[in-house]
Amino acid sequence: MIGSRFSYIGRILALLQVLPGILAWGKEGHYAICKIAEGFLNEDAATTVKALLPDYAKGDLAAVCSWADEIRHNFHWRWSGPLHYVDTPDFRCNYEYCRDCHDLSGNKDRCVTGAIFNYSMQLMTYHESKSTSEWKYNLTEALMFLSHFIGDVHQVCFFLPDLENMVS
């Protein structure tokens, strides 16, 4: 099982190597990352994740890990676009949250790390109120956003323009 997971990742990395232009994980990448993550959930966390997943996911977190990409260009969700990435200034190899985490209009916290913090904090309130009607936020959406952004932030070339050197 673990072997086949790693060979799947291996194939993805091999694909990245032959296509140095690729800048995002895509659907398969996000699926694989979430499949691996599912294996690390303890019983409690797995039960909570299953309870939050929409019915169409059929209990599989990986099935919803591309949701954030699928909706980001819809009018209703356009605000979520800047949450998929973070830009650092040209010719700087470091990242500073206060300097870099904002959208193009300069709104603070609107970047991928700000979103990870936001949705993690929302999910931590799950045990405080068990019923959907008491939730301040939609925790199903929080889970789907978080599982996607964790993938985005681990993209091989996320902060590195020179992908070829990175993977070889």
Ligand SMILES: *[C@@H]1O[C@H](CO)[C@@H](O)[C@H](O)[C@H]1NC(C)=O
């Ligand atoms: C935090 O999550 C809420 C609910 O999705 C969203 O309205 C808000 O824009 C998010 N903020 C950040 C910084 O991600």
Ligand SMILES: *[C@@H]1O[C@H](CO)[C@@H](O)[C@H](O)[C@H]1NC(C)=O
């Ligand atoms: C929470 O979000 C999901 C996905 O957008 C949606 O299908 C569901 O109806 C929402 N739940 C509530 C209580 O608004």
